Amino acid sequence: MPVLDLANPVRFMKLSDRVLPWLAAAAVAVLCVGFVLAFRAPADYQQGETVRIMYIHVPFAWLGMFGYTMMALSSIGILVWRHPLADVAHKAAAPIGATFTALCLITGSLWGRPMWGTYWVWDARLTSMLVLLLLYLGVMALRAAIEDPNRAGRAVAVLTLVGFVNVPIVKFSVDWWNTLHQPASVFRMGGSTIDGSLLWPLMTCAVGFTLVFLALHMLGMRTEILRRRVQALEARAAAEAMA
């Protein structure tokens, strides 16, 4: 049996029914530990207490890009294999990724005001992150605008793949252009420049938020599968009533 055949909606519903409660509990537990570590970590020698915003802002930024990457991979599944779960995964990821990206922009503005003296500047990192949010909103709007779900799935998959060019731009914008935003300080050649006392709370919060993202995504996929079942049954009931 091909591997792709194993990933069908019935198997997914059975598996996620068991996994989701544990995933949600793990997300809450890891986040609680992460926040305790974050508020017990020392203040930054330059930024002072405002560095605490890093523990939410940075995971939101990573997960904003992670969500879009997940949608791009799902788009390949939609266009190449026309796999039903790929379309479900794509649709479920969009609102979650958009929320994380929006929260990244808001917390970044609230961090920028005391550190840079401004809420917003049109530098490459901030602008490319705003473009990422607009891409999420565009993908959701396009799907909502096309009535036929198969056509909608293919159209949003193409748009997602075209828009994916923005993800490396977000990541490398601080290296390619002179920006007010600081350069990469965690995932970079030569290792992290952040001291361990701040890095470990950050990584713990990042794992916690990743689990939150995955739990919400699983819930969103379950909802979408149920929605499609309801639609199919309603269509069948209507057809039987007509006959």
Place this chain on the structure above:
Amino acid sequence: MTHFIFIAASYGVSLLGLVLLTGWMVVAYRGQRRALADLEARGIRRRARMAGTEPVRSS
């Protein structure tokens, strides 16, 4: 704590955003479950269920 208002606002907005997102998703999930249960109560079932190839708890 310096710049307390900015830190509190960041955490507050994040909490609000995630609570709203989670709440919206849970309400949507329950709505679909209820709709499916209503259809099945009216005798409109999926073929897999009618054939008994799928366990009842899976949805």
